[in-house]
Every structure is written in structure tokens, then in C-alpha cells.
Amino acid sequence: MNGAAVSVQSDAADLIEKEKRKRRTKNVLKGILFLLPSIVFFSIFLFYPMIRTVYLSFFLTNASGAPTVFVGMDNFIQIFSAPLFLNSLKTTFLFVLYTVPGTIVISLFLAVIANEKLRGIGVFRTIFSSTMGISVAAASVFWMFLFHPTMGWLNQFLSIFGMEAIGWLTDPKWALLSVSLSTIWMNIGFTFLILLGGLQSIDSYLYESADIDGAGYFYKLRRITVPMLSPTLFFVVTVTLINAFQTFGQVDMLTRGGPQNETNVIVYSIYRDAFVNYQYGTASAQAVILFAIILGLTLLQFKLGERKVHYQ
Template structure:
């Protein structure tokens, strides 16, 4: 496993070059610069058009009103933002987004941590289980949502059938405002499990076996080894999964668009869905951009907090 980030670049190598005459050295250096430019140009050009320019354009759009074709018709300053910050729907969508994150991220990480721990053994056939656990990674949000739509069907779906076997009354998984967000969260946890499992498993595989052996000699049981050794040693992986999953949860859109369209009663109206509605259904690109920027700041602040607070607890070898 490649352990560390190698930051020191090629300096050492290039200075070892045989020195020819100073003149050819100089042309060489220029050639190198030109080549570097040629090599970087495609990426830089694309980033400028599709990342940096739109970032600035978003800020500009957020301070204007637009027509349905996206042309700016009126400068409104910060009104889009103040409108949002006084709108109940906007706060509702923030609450929904945060609840969605709380429902999906910790659950997913705990489950995949357990799965990775179970699959991190030398049992015969464990490869097969590893493959099964990582399968959801290959499922796209489009297909995953349709599968769950069928499972969640109120009268003919299998989930309600299983409940009826247990003599539990059927649940309107997607049309009951109390259940809709939970149902979306459940299918999201399932969909994310594969990726989280893979990252955590490869984290565990990076820990040297000697540590476990010595723990065993000391007489530590499997549970104690798990909590006192495995978890602290793979904190870098756990940290990575947490940050990535949280950012992913903020961006959840496909399952909501297919399964509930933000309803019932806005109970699944997460911020990204609200942005999509504003910008691409109601053609209000201005407020859409303003919301997107606010979302960006929320994500940024939460990510920074995670880095500040959690990373101190992360144990890098």
C-alpha cells in the first residue's frame, strides 16, 4: 500500500541531469516550460470554461433576475438571498437535508464498518462475500430507485407483504409524510454501502497483521480488538468515508426525483431538489443560483469543521 503523499517533486531527478553547455540548458528549460504548458492546457481550458467561469457566473446570477432563457433582466442585489432567508420553504429544505444526512451517513458507516470487519478474515470463500457487499456500488441511482419503487409499492410491494407476515399493518412508504424521508434514506444507505464497504475494508487491509497478533498474545477478545485497535487504526479511512458520504448526501437528487419528487408535503424536498425545481422547472435561475451558493457555504463550513474537529482524532501512521 502506498503510504504517504510524495510532495517533493522531481527536483532531485532533474538536477541530476548531465549538464551540457549553458545555451542548450537554457533552450531546454524553455522547451520544458512550453511542453508543460501544452500538457496542462487541455485541463486548464476545460476547468476555466466549466468550473471557474460558472463559479463566477453563479455569483452574478444570484444577484439578478432572469428570463426563462437564462438572460439577466434585472439587477436585484442581495434580494434573492434575503428572500430565501425569510422563506419557510427554504428552512424546511435545510431541515430535510440535515435530517437526511443524519439518517444516512452514520447508519451507512456503522453498517459498512461491521460488514468490513466481518469480511476482513481469512475464511474460505470470503472473497465472494466481499464481492456481494461491494455490489451496490455498481447500481446507479436511476436503476436503484426503480427497484425500490417496486419494493415500496403500497399494495403489491414485497416489503409490505413481509410486514403482513409479521402481522404489521402496511406502510405507505413513499406517500406518508412521516415515512417518505425514512424510505428514501433506507434505499440510499443500501446504495452507498458498496463504496463505504470497499474503502473501510481496504483501510483494514492496510493495518499490519503483527499488531493483531500481539493483541491476541495479550489476550484481547475480538470485540476489544475491534474497538481498541481496528477502529483507531483505520480512522483515516473512516474520516475519508465520513467526509465523502456527507458531501454525497448533500448532493442526493436522483432517488428523490424518481421516488417522491420532493413530496409528500415537502417532506423529502432536499436542497438540491429545491434548486432543481427553482432553476429548471420554474426557470428562476437567479434564486436557484443563490440557493446553490448557500448550499456551497453550508457544505464548506461543515467540511471545514470536520477537518478541524475530527482530523485531530485521526491517527495517521
């Protein structure tokens, strides 16, 4: 009698367990079904090319990009001993150094002044964010005119003060700075918009409370605005940094990597190796290195930056 009761009980437990397992499998299958479009999309356009790039970086290829000879780490050794690549590595880091802080500081300044509640402030917000809507190609053409050695406005402006004309895009000393300048201008729109959004989400009560306490403008900026904006700033810095490492369009349009390879950033160097010199192996190796650098820096940034960010 007692034994029968126990067996009925364990039967019931078994049944519940079985039913639970069934439901779990069903849930997993359903979840995968929902993910399927993303999985397919990312596999074709992201995962496969990435794996293929790593694979190619260990091979020599023919002109059509098919692997021919396995060379192991030779591609990496070769590019690291090539002065051209080391130069482009240096150029890329300089370019990042010129553009990222500049973009952030200028956008933050514009966002702070555009956050004031004034009549017609919408006009300024539109102007400040408008570069977001301009394609790199169009912006580059526009800057090309500005940089033009004789007709360009920049040199004409200098000549008013009796200064000598500068070869903005042709002088090796100036070329990288010029490209950086135009890049900052192009990036401001996006960064400004994100920072303005961040500023608007700060609770106005905090400022009112500070007003009553008698805090001055810069005290509020330092003690409230910047700390409260830190998650947004962190995001913007990360995105701008990654973007800067991947710059291609304006280099291609403005200088084509010249003069004397002074603006030959890594992505442009990859492009030239792959699609001008048909060296898919070394191009892939460079791409892998660039990937490693960006990944490393982003991780480092998360490690160091996260502590200083105040999420609400």
C-alpha cells in the same frame, strides 16, 4: 589587475544568474503546458459555471436564463424568508443525519466481517460491494417496488405479523426515512469497498502481537482496528457527507420532493426552481448557499477530525 579579476568574477556571477532565471522560466512554461488540459477542462466545466452561478444569484433572469435586473442580495433575502426553502434546508440536514451515520456504521460492520479469512469470503465481498455497480435510477426502481403500498414486499412482510400497511413513500411521516433507507443501501457498496481496503492495509503483525499479549476480539477492534482505520474513516465520512448533501436522483425517482415537500432536499429544490419554475436567480442563490454549507462543514470536519486521525 585586481579590478579586472573582480569584474571577471562578477561577470561570471551575472552569467550564472541569467542562466538560472532562464531555466526557471522554461520550467514554469513546461509545467503550465502539462497542466493545460486540466486547466481548460476545469475552466469550462467547473470554474466558469461556478462563477456564473454566483453572478446569476445577484440577478433576476428571464425564462432562458439571461440576467435582466440586478437585485443585489434580494434573492438571498427572499429565499431565506420563504418557508419552502427553510423547510428544504431542514429536510436536507435531517436526510444527512439519517444517511451518513447509518451508511458508515453498516459498512464498517460489513467490512469487518468480510475481512475475516474464510473460505468463499470473496462471494460475500462481491455481494456487499455490488450496490456500487447499480445506477441510482435502477436502484430507485427496485426500491419503488419494495415500497409499493399493496404489492411491495415491505408491506407484505408487515402484514405477516398482522401490522397495518405503511405508505412508505406517500405518508409524510415516512417518506424521508424511506428515501434515506434506500440511499444508505445505495451508498454501502462504495463505502464498504473503501473501508475493506483500509482494513486490509493494516499490518497483520499488529494483530499477531496482540494475540500473543492475550487481547480479546473487541479489545483489538477498539484499540487497533478503529484507530488504524481512522484515516480511511475520515475520508469516507467526508465523501459520504458531501454526497448526502448533493442527493438528487433517488428523490426525483421515488417521491419528486413530495409528499407535502417532506423530501424536498436542497438540490431538488434548486432543480425545481431552475428547470420547472425558470427562476434561475433564486436557484443560483440556493446553489451558492449549498456550496457554502458543504464547504463550511468540510472545513469544520478537517479542523476537528484531523486531530483524531492517526496517519502512519
